[in-house]
Amino acid sequence: MRPALWLRRSRAVSTLRRGVWDDNPVYRQILGICSTLAVTNLLVNTVVMDLGLIFATAMSCWTVSLLRNVTPKRVRMMAQVLIIASYVILVDLALKAYLPEISEALGPYVGLIITNCIIMGRCEAFAAKNPPGLAFLDGLGCAVGYSLVLLAIAFFRELLGFGTLFGYPVLPEGVTLWTIMAMPPGAFFMLGLAIWFFRTIQKPREA
Amino acid sequence: MEGPPGRGAAGMRIQDRPWYPVVFMVVLSAVFGTAVSTVEVLSLPRQQAGEQARLRARVLQAFGVEAPTDPVALAGVWKARVVEGRDEVGPYYALRERGRVKGYAFPFEAPGFWGAIFGVVAVDVRAETILGISFLRHEETPGLGGRISEAWFRDQFRGKSLEARDGRVLEFVFRKPRGPREVEAITGATQTSNRLGRFLNEFLAGLPQRPVFRRGGDG
Numbered sequence: 106m107r108p109a110l111w112l113r114r115s116r117a118v119s120t121l122r123r124g125v126w127d128d129n130p131v132y133r134q135i136l137g138i139c140s141t142l143a144v145t146n147l148l149v150n151t152v153v154m155d156l157g158l159i160f161a162t163a164m165s166c167w168t169v170s171l172l173r174n175v176t177p178k179r180v181r182m183m184a185q186v187l188i189i190a191s192y193v194i195l196v197d198l199a200l201k202a203y204l205p206e207i208s209e210a211l212g213p214y215v216g217l218i219i220t221n222c223i224i225m226g227r228c229e230a231f232a233a234k235n236p237p238g239l240a241f242l243d244g245l246g247c248a249v250g251y252s253l254v255l256l257a258i259a260f261f262r263e264l265l266g267f268g269t270l271f272g273y274p275v276l277p278e279g280v281t282l283w284t285i286m287a288m289p290p291g292a293f294f295m296l297g298l299a300i301w302f303f304r305t306i307q308k309p310r311e312a
Numbered sequence: 313m314e315g316p317p318g319r320g321a322a323g324m325r326i327q328d329r330p331w332y333p334v335v336f337m338v339v340l341s342a343v344f345g346t347a348v349s350t351v352e353v354l355s356l357p358r359q360q361a362g363e364q365a366r367l368r369a370r371v372l373q374a375f376g377v378e379a380p381t382d383p384v385a386l387a388g389v390w391k392a393r394v395v396e397g398r399d400e401v402g403p404y405y406a407l408r409e410r411g412r413v414k415g416y417a418f419p420f421e422a423p424g425f426w427g428a429i430f431g432v433v434a435v436d437v438r439a440e441t442i443l444g445i446s447f448l449r450h451e452e453t454p455g456l457g458g459r460i461s462e463a464w465f466r467d468q469f470r471g472k473s474l475e476a477r478d479g480r481v482l483e484f485v486f487r488k489p490r491g492p493r494e495v496e497a498i499t500g501a502t503q504t505s506n507r508l509g510r511f512l513n514e515f516l517a518g519l520p521q522r523p524v525f526r527r528g529g530d531g
Binding site for chain 1 (some may be wrong): 355366456
């Protein structure tokens, strides 16, 4: 393999890996917590939210990067919000048209992806300074990292709170359900445990 | 969308000109605004069909009739059982059973904590008991006020008498209900419960006076 290609590919891999694992937005950067707490009591809602965020983040980063050389510095945040909002509204429209029940369950949280710090953060910190391909991977990686943590939290919240997974009953009859898992406080407990767990298994590093 | 960075006649880059940020934002807004609006317009028929199906499912839910999830089956049940009508006050839905009208459902818009709560309440043909309630759309906090859509809350209304005492039909209480007129409110969502309760009491007390009941169920 030619060194240039190998280098580029390794940069791509490390960009992805950083978002998913090393610099995970949820348990490393503690970003996107509002939606992490709000949409994780049922796996189905979480999956849809995740897919929406992955699409919006990756596409926003790609677009911001594509326009980075012609975007005036003074209005770059305005431009970023406009771009992010457009992609998020597209997701919202698609949900309303094709998955109305889930769109209703997610309520305002899809629209609130616009203000999700993960997207703004990636646009500002990475996409505005890097080529579109890498920016896309960076957005993808961070959104996937966010998604995996949310899925892990939702798995335990739905299992313990409702006794189901994706709506299918999996716990035997007679098991006492932890109602608190279905309620907002359960999200706080699970998020705390998740941050603790992931930070513990991650290689210790300099603060 | 924009050309590569060019240079103006005076040697100043276009990006450095004072009007450039304004032009840039206008062009960007126009491009993205057009794209989003186009998708919105294209998906509108589908959204409206979904809205209509949701309304129908919720009306049936208020009547206590099982609503099929399949859109075609839902349209079938709707056509066979429900007649849409309108009296002097507003629209209503009549449920038919064995050729006779069993009850009427009335859409309402109640104040909530964050925004309006849209719902449907169904009562029997003599305006004596509540058949059920359902909620179409609301902006209450998920897990708190949002629990009004949950079955345990809605089911409490089924079979309650419409007779008003001291101008009130129902009592919203923050404990296990004891009397036949009591409905358990949602702990942690006091504002949602109180506002919805106040509205429903007024709305339900006024229902027997609706002109549709005076006509003797011709729905």
